[in-house]
Amino acid sequence: MSGREKVSKSKRGRPRSIEPQEVAVVALQLFEQEGYEGVTMEQIAEKASVSRRTLFRLFPSKVDLLWGGAEEILDVVKERVKALPSGKMTLKEFVYDLLMPALGRLDEPWLASLARRRLRLIMASPALLDHAALHEMRLFLADLIRSRVSPQKAPPELLAGSIASVAFAAILWWAQLDESPMSVQEAFISAFSSLAEVSSLAQEADVSA
Amino acid sequence: MSGREKVSKSKRGRPRSIEPQEVAVVALQLFEQEGYEGVTMEQIAEKASVSRRTLFRLFPSKVDLLWGGAEEILDVVKERVKALPSGKMTLKEFVYDLLMPALGRLDEPWLASLARRRLRLIMASPALLDHAALHEMRLFLADLIRSRVSPQKAPPELLAGSIASVAFAAILWWAQLDESPMSVQEAFISAFSSLAEVSSLAQEADVSA
DNA sequence: TACACTTTTGACACTTGGTGCCAAAAATAT
DNA sequence: ATATTTTTGGCACCAAGTGTCAAAAGTGTA
Numbered sequence: 001m002s003g004r005e006k007v008s009k010s011k012r013g014r015p016r017s018i019e020p021q022e023v024a025v026v027a028l029q030l031f032e033q034e035g036y037e038g039v040t041m042e043q044i045a046e047k048a049s050v051s052r053r054t055l056f057r058l059f060p061s062k063v064d065l066l067w068g069g070a071e072e073i074l075d076v077v078k079e080r081v082k083a084l085p086s087g088k089m090t091l092k093e094f095v096y097d098l099l100m101p102a103l104g105r106l107d108e109p110w111l112a113s114l115a116r117r118r119l120r121l122i123m124a125s126p127a128l129l130d131h132a133a134l135h136e137m138r139l140f141l142a143d144l145i146r147s148r149v150s151p152q153k154a155p156p157e158l159l160a161g162s163i164a165s166v167a168f169a170a171i172l173w174w175a176q177l178d179e180s181p182m183s184v185q186e187a188f189i190s191a192f193s194s195l196a197e198v199s200s201l202a203q204e205a206d207v208s209a
Numbered sequence: 210m211s212g213r214e215k216v217s218k219s220k221r222g223r224p225r226s227i228e229p230q231e232v233a234v235v236a237l238q239l240f241e242q243e244g245y246e247g248v249t250m251e252q253i254a255e256k257a258s259v260s261r262r263t264l265f266r267l268f269p270s271k272v273d274l275l276w277g278g279a280e281e282i283l284d285v286v287k288e289r290v291k292a293l294p295s296g297k298m299t300l301k302e303f304v305y306d307l308l309m310p311a312l313g314r315l316d317e318p319w320l321a322s323l324a325r326r327r328l329r330l331i332m333a334s335p336a337l338l339d340h341a342a343l344h345e346m347r348l349f350l351a352d353l354i355r356s357r358v359s360p361q362k363a364p365p366e367l368l369a370g371s372i373a374s375v376a377f378a379a380i381l382w383w384a385q386l387d388e389s390p391m392s393v394q395e396a397f398i399s400a401f402s403s404l405a406e407v408s409s410l411a412q413e414a415d416v417s418a
Numbered sequence: 419t420a421c422a423c424t425t426t427t428g429a430c431a432c433t434t435g436g437t438g439c440c441a442a443a444a445a446t447a448t
Numbered sequence: 449a450t451a452t453t454t455t456t457g458g459c460a461c462c463a464a465g466t467g468t469c470a471a472a473a474g475t476g477t478a
Contacts, residue, residue, distance in 0.1 A: 010453070010454085011446065011447095012453045013444080013452085013453040013454025013455065014443065014444040014454050015445065015454085015455080016455070017455075017456075040434065040435085041435065041436085042434085050457085051456070053437095053458070054456055056436065056437080057455085060436085062434095062435065062436090152403045153402055153403050154400055154403040157382050158378065158382040158396060158400050158403075159403055161377075161379075161382055162375045162400040164378075165377065166375065166404070168370075168374065170371070173364070173366050187363075191370075191371040193363065194362050194363040194367075195375070195401065195404055196404075196405050219424070219475080221424045221425070222423085222473080222474060223474050224473075224474060225425095225426070226427075249463060250464070259427080259428090260428045260429075261428085262428055262466095263426080263428065265464085265465065266427085269465080270465075271463095271464070271465090420477100420478085421476105422476085422477080423475080423477100424473100424474085425474080425475100426471105427470105427472070427473090428470095428472095429468105429470090429471100430467105430468090432465100432467085433464100433466080434465085435462105436461100436462085436464105437463105438460090438462105439461105440458090441458090442456080442457085443454100443456070444454085444455080444456090445452105445453080445454080445455095446453075446454100447450100447451085447452075447453095448451080
């Protein structure tokens with residue numbers, strides 16, 4: 001669904017003429033200059049010195065050029081899950097032990113700047129905002145909550161959707177910042193903290209439209 | 210951005226050959242039969258007895274055929290805002306007096322069924338999940354919070370993004386239901402309620418990756 | 419009725435994202 | 449050398465979306 005596909009095991013066959021990662025960087029620069037919609041795949045291909053067809057093989061769709069780094073976040077969660085003791089955990093543990101470390105990845109200096117540049121472009125084009133990567137994330141989290149988190153009031157799918165959405169909202173907000181003021185993790189906590197004020201009323205809610 | 214554009218004031222000129230709403234219904238039926246991607250705009254145009262060009266004039270993009278009903282939700286918020294006393298409100302009031310009534314619109318019987326059908330198709334195609342309508346919603350809510358809600362710990366943009374996201378997650382989850390079990394509003398409250406458990410820990414959070 | 423005006427319609431050509439297919443290129447293994 | 453493997457790129461094609469423009473189909477006025 002995004003750059004760097006399966007790495008060929010055997011040393012045989014014609015080698016890559018270019019690393020997908022480099023192509024994504026070329027595209028990013030072009031997008032920043034001319035805007036996402038102002039750049040055609042043909043232009044990217046030309047600047048990256050590959051054919052249009054090859055470009056589409058490296059990045060099945062144009063949006064993948066910007067969303068390519070998204071699985072790295074999900075990968076962190078998956079790694080942590082592997083190293084998890086069997087049995088159920090609380091929702092708190094789920095958020096703090098699995099989700100927070102994944103968000104922390106964005107705060108790593110070498111990635112933060114690149115991620116911000118990508119996310120700013122994504123925010124500028126509503127068509128880019130959602131993506132298969134996010135969808136996959138929701139499904140994965142829902143599975144995880146269903147199987148590994150002790151039962152909650154709300155159903156797993158709803159929880160996964162909510163939490164993932166808040167996380168993404170935090171990421172988007174963070175991306176607008178210039179450098180330091182707040183980390184992704186702090187933004188995430190801050191969002192939750194403010195939501196607590198609202199949810200504290202949930203019990204006594206009268207749903208009279 | 211979606212069906213039914215500006216209604217022509219003067220009675221002059223050639224009348225519409227078809228109501229956009231009817232076209233959207235035709236499209237919805239086709240999508241349900243063949244899947245969103247399995248139906249071309251040409252097929253929709255033919256079945257609706259308009260030209261392809263006219264179809265694109267009524268619905269600037271294919272996704273608008275499904276997202277067309279979205280502004281109705283936002284309209285409710287806008288109406289309520291107009292009738293609002295001057296001065297600031299709390300975040301609770303913001304959620305319960307402005308957002309909840311808007312969500313309640315989806316629970317109206319005549320719309321619920323149609324909305325579910327649309328949303329199920331939207332969920333089935335990741336490419337459809339986000340849309341300009343959602344983006345607009347986030348921006349609008351951020352503006353609203355900034356101007357009309359008393360200051361919170363988290364910045365307005367982050368709050369707007371989080372709350373809108375949770376609302377949308379609740380809507381998506383609700384759409385999967387068959388008929389009655391829970392209303393959109395109840396799902397929204399339920400999501401918040403479960404998030405409260407997590408956010409209660411926010412104060413003592415140690416952000417050690 | 420005739421004419422002006424207004425608005426919608428549909429036809430055509432064009433750009434762009436995306437895909438299927440296949441032969442050529444470029445490497446390795448025997 | 450030759451077979452095998454893998455990437456490349458050219459070509460044709462489909463579908464979404466846009467600009468342009470003349471024709472169609474109504475209303476208002478003389």
